Amino acid sequence: MSFDMPDFYLPHPARLNPHLEEARTHARQWARGMGMLEGSGVWTTDDLDAHDYALLCAYTHPDCDAAELCLVTDWYVWVFFFDDHFLEVFKRPGDREGGKAYLDRMPAFMPLEQGAAVPEPGNPVEAGLADLWARTVPGTSPGWRARFAESTKALLDESLWELSNINAGRVPNPVEYIEMRRKVGGAPWSAGLVEHAVGAEVPDVIAGSRPMRVLRDTFADGVHLRNDLFSYQRETGEEGELSNGVLVLETFLECTTQQAADAVNDLLTARLQQFEHTFATELGPLLAEHRIDPVSCGGVLAYVKGLQDWQSGGHEWHARSSRYTKAAPGPGLGMASLGLHRFRSHQHVPYQRVGPARVPDLFMPFTARLSPHLEGARRNLAAWARRMGILDVAVWDEEKLADYDLPLCAAGIHPDATPEELDLSSAWLAWGTYGDDYFPKVFGRNLVAARAAVARLPGFMPLDGVTFATPASALERSLADLWRRSAGPMSEAARRAFRRSVADMTESWVWELANQAAHRIPEPVDYVEMRRLTFGSDLTMSLCRLARADEIPPEVYASGPLKSLENAAQDYACLLNDVFSYQKEIEFEGEIHNGVLVVQSFFGCGYPEGLRIVVDLMESRMRQFQHVAAHELPVLRADLGLDERAGQALDGYVRDLENWMSGILVWHRDCRRYDEESLRRHNRPFRGLPSGPTGLGTAALSVI
Secondary structure, eight states: OOOOBOOOOOOSOOOOOTTHHHHHHHHHHHHHHTTOSTTSSSOOHHHHHHHOHHHHHHHHSTTSOHHHHHHHHHHHHHHHHHHHHHIIIIITTTOHHHHHHHHHTGGGGSOSSTTOOOOOOOSHHHHHHHHHHHHHSTTOOHHHHHHHHHHHHHHHHTHHHHHHHHHHTOOOOHHHHHHHHHHHHOHHHHHHHHHHHHTOOOOHHHHTSHHHHHHHHHHHHHHHHHHHHHHHIIIIIISOOOOOHHHHHHHHHTOOHHHHHHHHHHHHHHHHHHHHHHIIIIIHHHHHHTTOOHHHHHHHHHHHHHHHHHHHHHHHHHHHOTTSOOOOBOSSOOHHHHTTHHHHTTOOOTTOOOOSOOOOOOOOOSOOOOOTTHHHHHHHHHHHHHHHTOOOTTTOOHHHHHHHOHHHHHHHHOTTOOHHHHHHHHHHHHHHHHHHHHHHHHHTTOHHHHHHHHHHGGGGSOTTSSOOOOOOSHHHHHHHHHHHHHHTTSOHHHHHHHHHHHHHHHHHHHHHHHHHHHTOOOOHHHHHHHHHHHTTHHHHHHHHHHHTTTTSOHHHHTSHHHHHHHHHHHHHHHHHHHHHTHHIIIIISOOOOOHHHHHHHHHTOOHHHHHHHHHHHHHHHHHHHHHIIIIIHHHHHHHHTOOHHHHHHHHHHHHHHHHHHHHHHHHHHHSSSSSHHHHHHHTOOOOOOTTSOOSTTGGGGOOO
């Protein structure tokens, strides 16, 4: 079904590189020399001329010189040829085995050492890659080469994911689609070429930071969602593709094609505005924090400008290239073209009366089991909390600790734990939950103090396990105690990864405070990705990973299928928490970080409709978890040649994640943290310390 093209948010005008004709001539000669035209069975010269990739690159890289424009254009000729070649040779016949063998050879043509030998190319794709790599890497840093090789490999390898979904007749869910599209669609790869084209690399020390990741990912999502709108007819009607954002939302929301296209455009707008927000609010502090020198700061700004140029130029090329079906523009100026969605994200009125949270029947295919050591863990956690001093009446007290019942959660997550392991898991859960409550109460809008507090925490997680900072609060004291009990048996690599998971969670609390200070509801993609951190998902999953650290090879954890499995489990649990905590967060805490509220803000709908969409997404993520476990992990085992011991350990880890999700559901249903009666008890007005003033008029001295 066709649709009227929606109005696009286009804040930056497109500009054209003056060396366009030179790039066109060069690209034609280069493609012919690589064997990509007549005789390839994929393209003719007329095809290449009609697609006009030189025009794409002239629009997306308007300021580079002729030589650089020719190089970049050759890269895009190569990547689009690869896409069409893979479609003809492997996707149409459904040949996954042949496609994997074909892709496995590609890294050999991208050696990280300059001048290293490469194999003899066996087809135009390999010939083109070998030539381009040799022309591109001179003068680049090892860090850039590693990043660009990784993104190129991801771009190629994830074509197997698309092929597997076509074979299974399976349309991905929205979150899965956004994540995988970044790899398959190649925009992170394009971002690497932007660095090369502007002649400025992102410093390694900040390349993996949240602001740089968000700038790259919002750029990628903008490019891909725009492409989905222009390529819907060709991909779904002619190529049988199931990986198109319009089709994904049409299927998930059970709506018309036009409604899905409008929703994709709204999400595109939200991602572009997230790019702008990150640039305006997070990039400057990042550069200052890491003391980036002025020349490198200028390079980072040139890179960001290059991403903006790509976004504008990419739209202009899509509107002109014969590769895409043209759709008639919709009438008038919509919200997207004016950029008005950003204002809706600031319009929520906090502390609204919403009544008890509505918790429908939730899809949970796994049966929870509880540890027999639960009662002992409850007693031991209470004693530990008193020793650590976290039962501060301004944040937690004995009643809250008992009502929140974190050992119940640990008992479901780790039903087979020893008593000592259950005590440790209970304490980690209590520490993370206490910290999540502590930050908004203690710091509020004081972001400087919150950042300073977070910056101190790594001092209580020393990699040598010995050199601890001196704690100045219950939060620091309890973290140091947990680190001493946890880190000792770990390898250095495991210790480093575990500390990173704790740091990611605590840094995400500052992100929440920043949004609260700006009174800004996050857009959906940023919310889902950050919610995994604010919920502490990776921290608690790390405890499961550590138990099998010696049995499962690192390449399994780094693989796409396992990351997909873990992300699906995390999203199910995070959205589960949002469903249960809706009244607590919206009515009692004035929070804006709740998935149901994020959906309400984005779609402009009420609580019932927002809840329905979130619950549907929970089920989709759970079914994706089941799909990956049943269909993708067996293929991964075969691809990596795992032995019986590693295979059994992987099966055990899947069961750990099943316990993780089912245990979290049991805890939410049975603890006393989210029901209305408990909320009213926990939020009684605080009447001052017992030693404070009493009598007529002293109620005004309440601090909470």
